[in-house]
Amino acid sequence: MRTVMVTGVGAIMGYGLLKSLREADPSLRLVGTDIYDDAAGRAWCDVFEQAPLTAEKRYAQWLLEVIARHEVDLLIPGIEQDVHWLCDNRALLQGARCQVALNDPQLIDLSRDKWAMDQALLAMEEPCRIPSALSGDFHALKDALGLPFLLKPRKGYASKGLVWVHQEQDFAAHAGLLGEVLMAQPIIGSAAQEFTVAVFGDGQGATGPTITLRRSLASDGSTAKARVCSDASLDQVVARLCRAFKPVGPTNLQFRRADDGSWKLLEINPRISSTSSIRRAFGYNEAAMCLAFYLDHQTPPAAAVRTGLAVRYIEDLIVYDRDHF
Structure with a gap:
């Protein structure tokens, strides 16, 4: 029996991973942390x-003890902080028995x-880069980026x-943070x-293996609705970025997608994302790929992806006859 540990299981990415792992291999022993x-x-x-x-000094010792106690074979972080x-x-975990x-x-x-990331894309002369700035007054940024423009952490x-900066008053309230905390970008599409x-x-x-979703966002920034799609021009951009960043x-x-049809990169998240459970429903199980790659040392095959629409909704989890799990 193999044991997989997932952190941050109170978040959608974490508990989505648990469900995906269970579907991939029902015999797994799943350890969740939060x-x-x-x-x-x-x-x-x-x-x-x-x-x-993770900010607490005792976290490292706690993690090593949990890995040892449960004989964890694979650790998958379920939140960005982890x-x-x-x-x-990484050096601390090299002596642990599990893969990460x-x-x-x-x-x-x-x-x-x-x-x-912007500067790396600039050095590569990557066409999907969004023009960005760390300095400038409202009028200079308006001329360079148009209105409205964006201040992004x-x-x-x-x-x-x-x-969203629509007028000078919007910018003035945050101007002191430009550079150290915020960067300015045009709004794309x-x-x-x-x-x-x-x-x-x-x-x-x-x-x-790849899958592409066209999505709309919920108020918390996660995916609210998604449609499986395919676009050869986007595939080319993705392949180019993968060759560069490996x-x-x-x-x-x-x-x-910009108004002129070009593709612009918002960000790269080097981890499983909160949309993972939706991808699994369409045949793209990243958790199963992790088992193959990290434990079996196999290259995951291309996924048989189905087409369709996904809509997220709130569901209740009920525990009867007690006030705890």
């Missing part, structure tokens, strides 16, 4: 361990700072903290032209 003892993911794991925050901690502490589903360290580092995810592409990189520059394992690339 900082909250009432995390929803407890319903889909065999063992649950409440975790300290990806960053695990990447920063982590992407290329350089790609992870670039993904932490959108300006760093350099470090962040799920469209959190975005500021519309919300109806947003696409998310999953690849499973081999670390050598190949895309591996992702390892599950990787998510987000794009918008």
